[in-house]
Amino acid sequence: MPTKRRLVMSLPLTADVNARAVSEFDVAPPPRPMSRDEVISAACEHGAEALLVGLNLRLSAEDLNRLPGGVRVIATSSVGFEHIDVAAARSRGIVVANTPDVLTDATADTHMLLLLGACRRVKEHVRNMDGGWTIRNGFAQGLGVEVTGRTMGIVGMGRIGRAVAERARGFRMPILYHNRVRLSPDLEGGAKYYGKLEDMLPHCQVLSLNLPGGQGVLMTAARFAALPEGAIFLNSARGSLVDEEALIEALASGQLGAAGLDVFQKEPGYDQRLNALPNTFLLPHIGSATIETRSAMGMRALDNIAAVLNGGVAPDEVKA
Numbered sequence: 001m002p003t004k005r006r007l008v009m010s011l012p013l014t015a016d017v018n019a020r021a022v023s024e025f026d027v028a029p030p031p032r033p034m035s036r037d038e039v040i041s042a043a044c045e046h047g048a049e050a051l052l053v054g055l056n057l058r059l060s061a062e063d064l065n066r067l068p069g070g071v072r073v074i075a076t077s078s079v080g081f082e083h084i085d086v087a088a089a090r091s092r093g094i095v096v097a098n099t100p101d102v103l104t105d106a107t108a109d110t111h112m113l114l115l116l117g118a119c120r121r122v123k124e125h126v127r128n129m130d131g132g133w134t135i136r137n138g139f140a141q142g143l144g145v146e147v148t149g150r151t152m153g154i155v156g157m158g159r160i161g162r163a164v165a166e167r168a169r170g171f172r173m174p175i176l177y178h179n180r181v182r183l184s185p186d187l188e189g190g191a192k193y194y195g196k197l198e199d200m201l202p203h204c205q206v207l208s209l210n211l212p213g214g215q216g217v218l219m220t221a222a223r224f225a226a227l228p229e230g231a232i233f234l235n236s237a238r239g240s241l242v243d244e245e246a247l248i249e250a251l252a253s254g255q256l257g258a259a260g261l262d263v264f265q266k267e268p269g270y271d272q273r274l275n276a277l278p279n280t281f282l283l284p285h286i287g288s289a290t291i292e293t294r295s296a297m298g299m300r301a302l303d304n305i306a307a308v309l310n311g312g313v314a315p316d317e318v319k320a
């Protein structure tokens with residue numbers, strides 16, 4: 001029986017993933033997410049060869065320097081990897097791997113929930129129902145805006161952006177997109193490409209952020225102002241892409257008709273002014289939160305760790 005490789009998990013994953021981790025590796029999944037210092041101490045004590053972490057564990061160059069020299073791979077159970085200094089990891093000979101693909105559908109589904117929730121004023125209606133339905137809406141009260149046929153502009157036409165476009169086509173929404181590079185016609189699927197975001201914004205009745213984080217603020221006051229008045233804004237990507245002051249201002253003034261948000265500058269404990277606005281539909285970063293997807297993400301992280309510790313290449317090595 002070969003000795004099991006030493007792994008430290010920074011957080012408990014789904015039961016099936018925890019069980020596989022224990023059967024394949026020398027690891028004790030923790031009962032709760034660990035802090036960065038706890039993870040580093042555990043890695044040193046355990047002589048870890050691999051770490052399995054989540055989105056909320058930031059690992060800077062300094063943190064990576066505190067890890068034991070035997071760590072060869074850090075797998076994050078997330079598609080986003082901006083919480084890890086990948087260049088610093090590489091310079092220490094540590095492979096960083098993420099979990100692309102497996103969360104595409106769940107995240108795109110959540111995005112459609114944001115679209116429907118924002119357009120149809122779901123927060124207000126749910127509050128009315130939670131209060132026992134004491135307010136009867138008149139014929140012209142509580143009205144949302146039509147989803148079907150609204151023009152959607154997608155920023156970031158990667159896997160998730162394309163999965164959103166596929167769903168939006170089911171609502172007969174014309175699709176525009178802005179991306180670093182133009183896609184091939186088969187991937188475009190009839191969507192209209194804009195090389196400059198500024199050129200696309202005035203045509204977006206719905207603006208949808210589907211790009212990775214870690215690239216600074218994309219949505220500024222000027223860009224919100226460039227949208228048609230009453231536009232719907234959706235973000236299931238990262239809160240760091242948005243100037244939240246500008247967003248609040250645009251929602252309060254009516255420049256934006258509504259926003260559907262799954263991500264925030266500060267998570268948890270987001271800016272309560274967003275909650276106080278009637279025209280927001282808010283979720284607590286649940287894009288990938290289905291049983292199937294979270295299990296697939298954890299399994300994928302274990303696949304990446306196993307590949308590296310067995311002398312192979314991580315299927316999802318982050319190259320950035």
Ligand code: DGY
Binds near residue numbers: 078079285286288
């Ligand atoms: C990710 O994996 O980066 C998502 O934001 C998690 O839901």
